[in-house]
Amino acid sequence: MKAIVQNEYGTTDVLRLTDLPEPEAGPDGVVVQVRAAGVDPGVRHLMEGTPYLVRLMGFGVRRPKARVRGLDFAGIVHAVGENVTEFRPGDEVFGTCQGSFAEYALTTVDKLARKPGRLGFHEAAAVPISAFTALQALRDKGGITPRQKVLVIGAGGGVGGYAVQIAKAFGAEVDGVCSTGKVDLVRSLGADTVFDYTREDFTGGYDVILDTAGTRSLTSLRKCLTPLGTLVIVGGEGDGKWIGPVGRNLRALLLGPFVKHKLRGLFSTENREDLETLRALIEEGKLAPVIDRTYSLAEVPEAIRYAGEGHVRGKVVITV
Structure with missing residues (x-):
């Protein structure tokens, strides 16, 4: 699969579009074919390893433990582990993971919910x-x-x-x-x-x-x-x-x-219960994402640079 990878902390110059093996679900995982991914300020902080406190919080002191950036995503379930009963291949979902700037990403059921029917993939990816x-x-x-x-x-x-x-x-x-x-x-x-x-x-x-x-x-x-x-x-x-x-x-x-x-x-936490709350608000027409710009997977560095300028109206989204 194609993915945006970094092997060291730094500016967007450390990001590379490269080939990686597709992730495996394991007994409790869910592999999602990513259709879109959101860009949030945390992506830049994890890319740069700043503030340095981030590194001490388990993300890697000298270099990032997780090589693929990206947290928000929306996509289609590709494979599930043998212990997963809530989802099956073909389900349209949205949620969070470690490494959504890729064609496939691994997550778990506690960070996943069915995609709101009112939203397209690029809109749903801007939510979590x-x-x-x-x-x-x-x-x-x-x-x-x-x-x-x-x-x-x-x-x-x-x-x-x-x-x-x-x-x-x-x-x-x-x-x-x-x-x-x-x-x-x-x-x-x-x-x-x-x-x-x-x-x-x-x-x-x-x-x-x-x-x-x-x-x-x-x-x-x-x-x-x-x-x-x-x-x-x-x-x-x-x-x-x-x-x-x-x-x-x-x-x-x-x-x-x-x-x-x-x-x-506040340091927000990712959980399925709140995803369902957000999903309900969206389906009721009380909550809608605002998309400023969309970029392709190859354009992730440019997207992060733009988001870091501080002028974004709503969210920036990567389409995969």
Whole structure:
């Protein structure tokens, strides 16, 4: 099979399109013929091995343990292990794995669900990682309830776009913050008010703030919360190559016990139950992916470079 492989950490120059043996299912695995794969910020971090904390978390200190990049995918079940009863060859599925930038990928049933019928493969591949993050940030960390006032910073990006829609599906009043070129998009996703951060700023009164941008201080964000409001920090950049965006999460964790606000960081987890929740929202017409650009498998390096520029409207997708 064709796959995008890296043997060392580095920029997109370390990525190569090459031939690898097709993966084998084993007793508990599921081999999927990949039809499309999503590009998320985690792909670049794992490619570069930065922040260096990533390497210490089990991804390989000197070189990446997993040679094939890519996490999100949608495709067709190719083969299943003898212990797998939930899926069979020919099923259309979406989910996550290690190595979706390839013609075939190995995953497990706990990271897999049937593809929503409303979506094509390229649309379904744009869902899992970013929508997992948005759902878990708002529901699990933010404790969102109907009629709350929610602010999503970075509302035109992958996580932010899903967060706006999920917050609306949960019955909240939702405002979004984005750049000029994404105002109409964020409004179309259901935001009640959209702030163009290059021209105006938001004020206060929010029950939940979800910050995906990472450019504002904890102090400035807390001023915009209600007295018992919740700030959820997801992603963002900064704090150098050692801890990167994790630094903001650590500062929030340290400050949390001394303030009335709830300060939360998030490292999303991949699981089938949340995939089914997202699938249900999609089938109900309450959640839809936004695709900025699509690239071929050979164009993965270009796709990662584009995604890293920070101007993506929604998601970037690889078609296989």
